[in-house]
Every structure is written in C-alpha cells, then in structure tokens.
Amino acid sequence: MNVVNFQDGQCKRIRAYLDSYLNNELLVETNHEVLKHIERCNGCAGLLEARARVKEALQRAVRDDVAPPELRARIQKQIRRTTPATRTWLVAAAAAVALLVGGLGALKVWRAGGHPELPAAPGVASVFNEQNASVLKIGIGDHVHCAIDSGMSRLRFTEEEMAIKMGPDYRGLVPLVRARLSSEFEVAVAHRCTFNGREFVHLILKKDARVLSVVITRKSGESFSKDDFAADIGATGVPIHESRMSELGVAGFETRDYLAFVVSDLAAEQNRLIASSLAPAVRDFLAKLDA
Amino acid sequence: MLFRRSARADEFESAALPHMNDLFRTALRVIGNRTEAEDLVQEAYLQAWKSFHRFEPGTNCRAWLYKILFHVIHHHRRKWFNAKLVKEGEEILEDLVAYEPPVPEHLRDAEVLSAFERIPQQYREVVLLADVHELSYKEVALALTIPVGTVMSRLSRGRKLLRRELAAIAEGYGIKSALANGEGA
Numbered sequence: 001m002n003v004v005n006f007q008d009g010q011c012k013r014i015r016a017y018l019d020s021y022l023n024n025e026l027l028v029e030t031n032h033e034v035l036k037h038i039e040r041c042n043g044c045a046g047l048l049e050a051r052a053r054v055k056e057a058l059q060r061a062v063r064d065d066v067a068p069p070e071l072r073a074r075i076q077k078q079i080r081r082t083t084p085a086t087r088t089w090l091v092a093a094a095a096a097v098a099l100l101v102g103g104l105g106a107l108k109v110w111r112a113g114g115h116p117e118l119p120a121a122p123g124v125a126s127v128f129n130e131q132n133a134s135v136l137k138i139g140i141g142d143h144v145h146c147a148i149d150s151g152m153s154r155l156r157f158t159e160e161e162m163a164i165k166m167g168p169d170y171r172g173l174v175p176l177v178r179a180r181l182s183s184e185f186e187v188a189v190a191h192r193c194t195f196n197g198r199e200f201v202h203l204i205l206k207k208d209a210r211v212l213s214v215v216i217t218r219k220s221g222e223s224f225s226k227d228d229f230a231a232d233i234g235a236t237g238v239p240i241h242e243s244r245m246s247e248l249g250v251a252g253f254e255t256r257d258y259l260a261f262v263v264s265d266l267a268a269e270q271n272r273l274i275a276s277s278l279a280p281a282v283r284d285f286l287a288k289l290d291a
Numbered sequence: 292m293l294f295r296r297s298a299r300a301d302e303f304e305s306a307a308l309p310h311m312n313d314l315f316r317t318a319l320r321v322i323g324n325r326t327e328a329e330d331l332v333q334e335a336y337l338q339a340w341k342s343f344h345r346f347e348p349g350t351n352c353r354a355w356l357y358k359i360l361f362h363v364i365h366h367h368r369r370k371w372f373n374a375k376l377v378k379e380g381e382e383i384l385e386d387l388v389a390y391e392p393p394v395p396e397h398l399r400d401a402e403v404l405s406a407f408e409r410i411p412q413q414y415r416e417v418v419l420l421a422d423v424h425e426l427s428y429k430e431v432a433l434a435l436t437i438p439v440g441t442v443m444s445r446l447s448r449g450r451k452l453l454r455r456e457l458a459a460i461a462e463g464y465g466i467k468s469a470l471a472n473g474e475g476a
Contacts, residue, residue: 019450020443023421025428050394054454055422058407061400062423067315071329072308075336079300082340226366237436 010037011044018048022055131225132241136250138198138222139261143213143248145195147204153211156188165191169289170201170216176285177203177214180277185212212264212271214278216286224254238279242272251275255286303343306352307336313353314360317419320404321364321412331367335360354426357434361416394457406456414449421446 014037020026021034038045147153163171174190189204203214224241242251249271252261260282262275314335318328339346339359346355407415420431421442428446432439 057398057403059423061403062316064400065316067312075333078337079340
C-alpha cells in the first residue's frame with residue numbers, strides 16, 4: 001500500500017532520488033537526506049523496497065543465463081589465429097623499417113602520381129582495411145602536394161587573407177581549430193586548394209619544424225568502411241580511422257557529406273588525439289553547412 | 292615472435308574472458324536471440340583483441356569491453372535493419388511519472404524477462420548496464436557513447452517502463468493499479 005505524503009513536497013523530491021540511492025550514485029548529503037526521510041515515511045520506504053525488489057528480480061533473471069561453454073573455446077581459437085594490432089611503438093618501428101627498405105622510394109613514386117598501395121609493414125595491415133586505406137590516401141595526398149611539395153607550409157597568411165581564401169562558408173573553421181589545439185600550434189595557412197581534380201579546404205598548422213594539415217573535402221562516393229572496428233571510437237563517439245605512410249600519420253573521420261583528415265609528421269598517438277579532439281566540433285560545423 | 296604473441300594472447304584472455312558471461316547476458320537481453328548474441332560476443336572479443344594495444348592496463352576492462360560490444364551490436368542492427376535506432380517518444384513517457392504502479396511481491400524470472408523485453412532497446416541497454424551489471428553512470432555513458440545526462444534520463448524512463456510492465460502482471464494477479472483507479476492518468 002503506497003501512502004503518499006506530498007504535504008511539504010519532500011516525498012516527491014525524495015522519490016526522484018530513490019533509484020540513484022539504490023545505485024549508490026548520490027552525494028553523501030543527499031544519501032543522508034534520503035535515509036532520514038524513509039525512516040519516517042512509510043510511503044517512500046515502501047516504494048524504495050518495491051524498487052529494490054524489481055532491481056533484484058531483474059538481476060536474478062538476467063544472471064540466470066550463462067554463455068554456452070563452447071563460446072569461450074570459439075573465442076580463444078579465433079584470438080590465437082588472429083594477429084592483433086601492435087602497440088604504437090611497434091607500428092612506428094615497422095614504419096621505420098619499411099622506410100629503410102624502400103618506403104621512401106614508394107613515397108616519391110606516389111608523389112609523382114603513381115599512388116602505390118600504403119606500405120604493408122608487418123603488423124600494421126590489420127589496423128586498417130583496403131577501403132579505408134584508399135580513403136585515407138585522399139587526405140595524405142593533399143597534405144603532401146600542397147603543404148609539402150608546393151611549399152605552402154613555408155607561408156604565413158594574415159587573418160584577413162585566411163578569411164578571404166576560405167570564403168564565408170568555411171572561414172569559421174579557423175577559430176574552431178585554433179580553439180581546440182594547444183597554443184603551440186600556429187595556424188599558418190587556411191585556404192582552399194585543388195589536387196587530382198578534387199577541391200579541399202585546407203588548414204596548415206605549424207609547431208616548431210612540425211607540419212600538420214587539417215584537410216576537408218566533399219565526398220564523391222567514398223566512405224570509410226563500417227567494418228573497421230579497430231577504429232578509435234574514443235570518448236567523442238566519432239570513429240577515427242588511421243594509418244601511417246612513411247613518416248606521415250593520417251587520422252580521418254567522416255560526416256554524411258564530408259571526409260576530414262588530420263595529417264602530420266607527429267607521433268601517431270598525438271596525431272590521433274588531435275583528430276579526436278577536432279572531430280566532434282568539425283562534424284557539427286560541417287553538419288550546419290549541410291543543413 | 293610466436294612466444295611474444297602467445298604471451299600477449301594470454302594477457303588478453305586473462306583480462307577479458309572473465310567478463311564473457313556478463314557480455315553474453317547483455318547481448319542476449321538486447322538482441323533477444325541466443326545464436327546472434329553468441330556471434331556478437333565473439334565478434335566483440337575479436338575486435339577487442341585487435342584493439343588491445345589501445346587498452347591501458349589498470350583501467351576498467353569491463354567498461355571497455357561493453358563499449359566494444361555495443362559498437363558491434365549497434366553496427367549489427369544498422370546492417371540488418373538498415374535504420375538508426377529509433378528514438379522513442381520520450382515526452383509521452385513523462386506522463387507515466389505521476390503514479391507508482393504496484394509491483395507483485397513475488398516475481399518469476401520468466402515474467403521479469405518478458406516484461407523487460409517489452410521495453411525499447413535504448414532503455415534496456417542502460418538498465419542492463421546500470422542496474423544488472425552495476426556500472427557507474429559514467430561507465431555506462433562511456434560504453435554507450437552517450438552523455439551522462441542521457442544515461443540518467445534513459446535509466447529513469449527505463450525503470451518506469453519496467454515497473455509499468457510488471458504492474459500489468461500485478462493486474463493479472465488481481466492487484467489494482469493506481470492508474471486503474473484514475474490516479475495519475
């Protein structure tokens with residue numbers, strides 16, 4: 001029997017806390033307040049007891065099920081025959097080896113328009129799949145062509161130049177990117193460029209001798225594979241796909257209509273972290289453009 | 292090399308496999324089919340193994356595994372149902388706040404599970420993680436990639452829906468609910 005005592009509105013307030021009380025998610029003071037109240041209010045005490053009963057019944061019913069014994073064996077078998085992705089330092093070491101044994105030549109061929117496959121260093125291949133590797137190459141391509149080969153990274157635009165070159169749609173990206181990176185990174189160039197017949201919105205950032213590009217382009221039928229579960233889904237909820245080519249790291253993400261990349265000669269983890277911190281804001285910015 | 296990989300696999304198994312039953316129960320209650328649940332758990336473990344280099348030893352392995360499991364489950368649902376998870380009419384559910392339906396004293400497992408299955412998936416997910424597996428709100432938020440505020444509101448609504456479903460059982464027993472008496476409609 002539920003006896004409701006709404007005389008001072010306290011019951012209503014306490015009842016809103018009952019579930020959190022059961023889950024130990026209340027602050028000490030609120031916890032104490034609930035305890036004191038239910039000591040003298042039969043209605044709320046009854047409700048608390050009913051809620052605890054429901055929780056226990058659900059726990060008992062769900063926990064009654066166990067996985068079949070063969071599932072464990074299946075998982076173990078699969079693990080033993082699958083090569084895991086390696087730690088970052090192993091990836092870097094593998095990339096360095098690939099570079100020494102001819103990766104540099106491959107990069108030169110690629111810069112000249114040959115576009116060979118990304119180097120398949122041992123232990124790296126499992127991090128990404130073919131489809132994602134080809135999408136990530138779009139971002140690396142513009143960085144290498146524009147920031148490095150064309151020497152744009154040696155320039156320094158004024159705020160006004162950047163605003164004009166980005167145009168009204170994209171100029172807002174400059175403060176957005178600046179706000180999310182450490183002040184050690186200087187936005188040197190923000191412009192729109194073309195490579196391989198494709199248009200890009202391109203920001204070049206510099207930190208000492210390091211060069212980082214934020215590259216955005218409209219999709220033209222490309223998309224990251226949804227099967228890349230190795231993608232870093234991070235705390236932001238935006239899947240980040242990544243790869244390395246020689247000394248360059250690339251981390252990419254997508255919206256409905258756009259592909260976005262962070263390409264740099266920074267350590268892989270730092271490159272990924274920058275992409276993760278930019279992804280939600282850039283995604284929202286691009287979504288507004290589409291709206 | 293073989294030795295190193297084997298040691299790494301051992302490390303993964305000892306950290307991750309103890310949670311297999313909880314992951315299976317979660318998948319089963321979200322998907323509702325044992326065979327599919329087994330496949331999804333196996334897939335989640337494979338993805339976890341592939342991403343094990345990103346797992347920081349000493350951090351919460353269980354929450355990390357749930358995150359991967361739900362990534363796999365949501366991907367699976369999108370693939371087969373070709374639709375994003377539908378947001379329920381949450382504002383309608385607010386109407387349920389006003390009354391507390393009586394819950395039967397004795398609940399059989401089958402009745403509880405049947406009531407639970409009638410709750411929309413997005414609420415079942417948070418109730419499973421928070422109330423059954425007792426993850427903190429923050430861990431649930433991490434596992435489902437939603438804000439903590441959303442966890443709290445979905446939990447509150449999920450629990451209300453479950454109580455409503457259980458109250459229907461109570462009515463079947465002949466216990467009249469407050470709603471039937473015209474309160475809080």
